[in-house]
Amino acid sequence: DAKTTQPNSMESNEEEPVHLPCNHSTISGTDYIHWYRQLPSQGPEYVIHGLTSNVNNRMASLAIAEDRKSSTLILHRATLRDAAVYYCILIPFGNAGNMLTFGGGTRLMVKP
Amino acid sequence: DVKVTQSSRYLVKRTGEKVFLECVQDMDHENMFWYRQDPGLGLRLIYFSYDVKMKEKGDIPEGYSVSREKKERFSLILESASTNQTSMYLCASSLGGLNTEAFFGQGTRLTVV
Numbered sequence: 001d002a003k004t005t006q007p008n009s010m011e012s013n014e015e016e017p018v019h020l021p022c023n024h025s026t027i028s029g030t031d032y033i034h035w036y037r038q039l040p041s042q043g044p045e046y047v048i049h050g051l052t053s054n055v056n057n058r059m060a061s062l063a064i065a066e067d068r069k070s071s072t073l074i075l076h077r078a079t080l081r082d083a084a085v086y087y088c089i090l091i092p093f094g095n096a097g098n099m100l101t102f103g104g105g106t107r108l109m110v111k112p
Numbered sequence: 113d114v115k116v117t118q119s120s121r122y123l124v125k126r127t128g129e130k131v132f133l134e135c136v137q138d139m140d141h142e143n144m145f146w147y148r149q150d151p152g153l154g155l156r157l158i159y160f161s162y163d164v165k166m167k168e169k170g171d172i173p174e175g176y177s178v179s180r181e182k183k184e185r186f187s188l189i190l191e192s193a194s195t196n197q198t199s200m201y202l203c204a205s206s207l208g209g210l211n212t213e214a215f216f217g218q219g220t221r222l223t224v225v
Contacts, residue, residue, distance in 0.1 A: 043216030102155035
């Protein structure tokens with residue numbers, strides 16, 4: 001199974017952009033790149049996903065490298081409420097169901 | 113709003129007891145998941161179901177079983193609870209196919225004494 005590598009923690013100042021990196025050098029052609037985040041004392045929540053092209057939604061942007069071996073989650077203006085653990089996950093499409101397996105994630109700390 | 117509801121937020125059980133953790137989703141999702149989360153170990157997949165009566169083992173199925181008799185309900189069973197099963201348990205569901213966004217419940221913090 002393709003694995004992802006993320007830094008254990010990152011720090012950001014409030015109101016500044018945050019770039020959260022993820023390496024997935026063994027990604028296969030049918031793997032979707034997903035990002036989830038987990039706020040304190042809550043279950044994880046979906047943030048964004050993509051396959052090859054960059055993606056934007058109301059929460060964040062996802063920039064995917066041309067060779068798909070890495071991706072970056074971009075929070076355009078960090079707020080204190082964005083302090084969470086962010087998980088980068090590869091989900092293979094085409095198998096029976098879509099198994100969702102988490103790695104260690106990046107703990108984002110946001111300073112006022 | 114999609115809702116994944118776990119039956120209890122907090123649970124205390126004795127060693128050796130049979131424990132049922134229930135999860136219900138209201139969006140007709142195909143896939144359902146059970147995870148446990150422990151400090152320093154992150155989220156680990158216990159079992160996964162992609163259809164009624166279908167199940168797949170995750171990374172740590174030992175000591176657990178599951179039941180999916182109806183599409184909306186996925187139960188995690190600890191046949192004989194042990195103290196090393198004290199953990200936060202999280203249930204999730206997703207539609208499946210091209211739509212892989214998963215929705216999580218609030219979690220059940222289980223303490224086995």
